Amino acid sequence: MSTSPLTPFEDLEQVEAERFARALDALERGGSSDIDPREDPTLYGLLETVDELDTAMRRTSPRPGYRTRSRALLMDAAEPGFLRRVARAGGRRIPFYDRRSFLVPFATAAAAAGITIAAMLGAGILGPADDQGAPAMASSSPVQVAPATAEAAAAVAEPNLTKLSISQDLESLRTSLDAVLTATGRGEDVDPKALRSIAESNLMVTTLIEGSPERLSTDEVIVYYQTAAETTIRLGELAQVVGDGPALVTARSSSEVGVDAAAAHLVNVQQQAEVRQVLP
């Protein structure tokens, strides 16, 4: 910083800068700048420019999908022990596969819950199972959920709230998975964007399932469960071929977490339905 005396020009510049800062400060605090455009058009014009700048900035926000994915990854990174490891790594991005230990309990629970759900689907409690008794991928073999059964369960369990739809996320999940599988089938490189999109769609749906379960349609959660389970399987197969890259691991882990959340939700819906049936 300069310590030399100010020139008259610099002095004037500082005075103007100070006036501008004071006017801005008044506006930022919710007051009025008291600047009359006729008396001081220059200063007024600068405030207008700031207003234009501010308007543009206010209309710019991170995408919800990014927010959800990024938050989940950061929370993952904040696991005890990770703080130190990140610090040791100088804040460098930690490859997601280094953090997988955090997701193991989810994956295990999802696998266990998956068996229950598959059995429930097979028994026609929540909807139909596919021919192998394993969850079907909605994109390659569209699932025909038995609405009568599912809706009956949902009607018991779900209060009359405005429903949220996850159809857009489901569509995005299917499209991205298709893109990944198509590229792999052609021997092309997998676009990390498609893998990121899978992670984001999964995390968006998972957040809704965990945050607003009562506002989701059971039918859609069933379809999501099946799609996420299939995604997990397909990405697992892909990893065997191309190896585990961070984007692939993130996509697969998010699918596992999604399967777990959907399974827990559906089991809960089923249990509530059973309780209602037993009650007089």
Add this chain to the structure above:
Amino acid sequence: MPDRPPPPPDDLQRERDMVARAQRGEAEALGGLYDLYLTQVYRYCLGRVRNAADAEDLTEEIFLKVIGAIEGFEWRPLGDSDRSPFRAWVFRIAHNHVVSFHRRAATRGPSAELSESLRDERRGPQELAETKMAIEEVFEAVRELPDAQREVILLRFASGLTVAETAEVLDKQPTNVKVLQHKGVQRLKRIMEERAAQAPTPIQFKRQGPF
């Protein structure tokens, strides 16, 4: 006007508590700080790189750095009691990280996809397109500013930092920040006026009868 006025003291106290809990490793507090600063950090990054995908990556990396270093953060007042030293600290990390990003990626060209960052406020397609153009023009204009002015403009108006916080981030005197702010907005106004003057005038057809 910038996003947020300086937080009132009780907000600052809440933030201080949240920081202390985050330092003890409470994930909920870390999540709260992330929610508090995500948009501000993201806008700052977008103003520096413009490409939405790069801005997203940078934002995530900055928060990883924040998480990694938060244990060592010390809450030292910035002089005024109503300024957040934590916010200044977060943006100092952001500033340094973006500078090193530019060093690393000096050869990479922009591939802007700003549209992904636009808030969908239930606008129609035409309005969205117009908004997108207007926002892109503003970001373009900001990018044309000299480095020092652009830094101040982004920290002040994209991230909502106060003059004192901006001075802390950039290691400058508040007076210096005010001068850069004044010069930056003057220049920005000129750039935007020039762009508006160069923009083609919409063709107007003379109606010659009912269509």
